[in-house]
Structures are given as structure tokens and as C-alpha cells.
Amino acid sequence: MQVKIAEFAQELHCTPDQLVGVLSEFGISQADGTFESEKDDLDLIREAVKEAVGDPGSVRLSPSKTTPRDIAAALGQPDKDVLKTLMTKVKVMATLTTTLAQDVAEKLAGEFGKTVVWAEPSTAPKPQLGGAKKGGPQPHKAEKRPPVVTILGHVDHGKTSL
Numbered sequence: 001m002q003v004k005i006a007e008f009a010q011e012l013h014c015t016p017d018q019l020v021g022v023l024s025e026f027g028i029s030q031a032d033g034t035f036e037s038e039k040d041d042l043d044l045i046r047e048a049v050k051e052a053v054g055d056p057g058s059v060r061l062s063p064s065k066t067t068p069r070d071i072a073a074a075l076g077q078p079d080k081d082v083l084k085t086l087m088t089k090v091k092v093m094a095t096l097t098t099t100l101a102q103d104v105a106e107k108l109a110g111e112f113g114k115t116v117v118w119a120e121p122s123t124a125p126k127p128q129l130g131g132a133k134k135g136g137p138q139p140h141k142a143e144k145r146p147p148v149v150t151i152l153g154h155v156d157h158g159k160t161s162l
Contacts, residue, residue: 002034003042006073012049013076018060022048059114066105069096075112085111 009019020030022045028035037045052060059074072082079096086092090107094100100108106116 001037001039003037005030005033005035009073010076012046013074014049014052014060015062015070015074017062018052019045019049022052057114058117059109060117060119061105061109063102063118065099066102067097067099068094068108071100071105071108072096075109075114077112082108082112 005016005019005023009016012019023030023035025048026041026045028037028041028045059071061070061074068082068086069079072079075082083094083096086094086104086108089111090104092100092104102116102118109116
């Protein structure tokens, strides 16, 4: 059966990166944000994720590039609720993709009754979005060409003679 990584991670109260790390340990490949698994194997994956994530009163986050969106996924809360709490209670203005300082992330998780456990990010390859091509043009092999010059304005002001 096909399982969506984002939905399964939310069900398990972990980040998609943590789930991908566990999947790579089991040798399960993923593509386009999904993976193939049997129902019996899902129980094993659930147990492995519980061991990897740890205490239910804590949230495991990566110390590099922690965003409100990552925290919302780890907490299992809607993005809008996390942003609202961040702005009203923690008093930090941010978007979903703003990188937060570690102390701000800890305060935000604390507002939801969780403590933060800082962990190194998974070294597993992340699933690539569709359209990623291998073997594209290399920057050092790019052809040199003259710049393109464009003159803007109305046609009736004399630029047609340029």
C-alpha cells in the first residue's frame, strides 16, 4: 500500500525528516513524498519512530534551520496556531519559513507543553520533487554569450530607429 510521508509523520508526531531517517534504516525507498509498505511493516516502523523520537513530552528538532513549519509538524499542530502563538505569546514576528533561534524554538515548544531535544539532522537522502533532472548543464561547461539588451518604452518615441 502507498503511504504518504507527511501524513504518516503527523500521525506519529514526528517530522518528515525523522520518518525518512527511519525508513532509510529499514532500507525502504521513498519517492514523491510516499513509500510502499505492508500493513505489518507499518507497525515496525511505528515502533522504530517511537524509539527515535523519544519521550512524548519532548520534540526532537534539528539545530540548523528550525522553522515554525518544522515545529508545527513536530508538534502535530496546525501551522496557523503555531504562528499565532509565536507572535502573541513569544512576541516574535516570523513567517512559516523563517529560521528561528534555538531559544525562540524552545520557548515556542514550551508554550505547547513540550520540551525540545536537539538532534543532528538525518543524513538520509530527502525525496526529490518531480522534475528534478540528472545530468543538466554544468556551470563550468556553460557557453559564453553576449548580454541581451532591452530598451523599454512606447514605440512612437523614437526607439524604433535604435
